[in-house]
Amino acid sequence: MPDIRTARELFPATRNVAYFNTAAVGLASTALDDAYRAYLDEWLDQGLDLVRGDAAGEVARTAVARLLGADREDVALIATVSNAAGLVAAQFGPAEPGDNIIIGEREYSSNHFPWRMLEKKGYEIHAVPFRNGGIDPELVAERIDDQTRLLAFSSVQSATGHRSRTADLGDLAHSVGALVFVDGTQQVGALPVPAEELAEIDVLSFADHKFLCNAGRGVGYCWFSKAVQEWFTPMNAGWKAGRSPYQSFYGPGMDLSPTASRFDSPISWLAAIGDQAALAVIEEFGADAIYARNRELEAILRTGLVESGWEPLDLPEENRSSIVAVPLPDGESAPLLAHLKEQGIVAAVRDGNLRLSLHFYNDEDDIERLLAALASPPHSGRR
């Protein structure tokens, strides 16, 4: 496997900016560019090869399953987290009095609004307060009861980088018979998904445009446990959900796939070509090497921030991810982001935090550049 430190050579933007914004969108590699261009050229010259686009989606499904250490037959192609959550919400019938759903209080809306819709069916939605910027098993334990039907949370919170204790949360929910929906968008590709976590999840949904490095959008992934596959109705089934999609265009019967692909939605062929290429880059460098490098960079960044007086959200080791958040006073975010941009640094502000996200194409020089810029902030004298 190539040295992980050479990975940034494949991502041209790293030559122009110090990029700390993968939690919004991942950078494009030259491999992604080549794949898109070749497909577009062919589209222009001879017409779009949809079979190849669809086949790319299958290759991507397999690659994603490998990342999860899961069976590809349990992975569906569902483009967005909001769609996956909506599919799960649609499985719920009218509530009995007291039936409830537990979410975290500052969950990303794609994993929040679909559950709110269930209020119309009589479900109570309990938003549990965050601790250290994320959902905490102890606070969930205070709220959960034997009428909790679903627990939904992000395995890594996008605004704070708080990594959930997914296995403990899942175990808690399962002890009362509730379903566990996890949004893994800020985890998959950046950090491992341990088998003990997957064992306590029913539905794991994640998008491709961040740590999987294809921001074209139009393909996303959803892993379903065998048990929920049996239980759930594929509400969005069309030709793509068929046992043989190309034989399923006009019925007349409905023969759905026996695997999780019966939950597939038709995908963007272009994005599938991109995902195939982007996931091949991840495999080329090796997922484990990427996770280790991300942890290393995160520790360097965290230490540097503390030393320079930009105190990041202090998270216990087990709750750390490849996102570091620095809480900002009101009014500071816009000038700070502008200042960083002037210095060629791309970051984000989310929910009152300067959000700095790292991926394997970052390096120590990026961090030094950031710390140097933070040493001369726009509001002089604040730190």
Ligand SMILES: Cc1ncc(COP(=O)(O)O)c(C=O)c1O
């Ligand atoms: C935690 C998290 N979940 C989900 C998403 C994306 O949701 P959707 O796929 O519904 O656009 C994002 C960001 O785009 C996110 O940060």
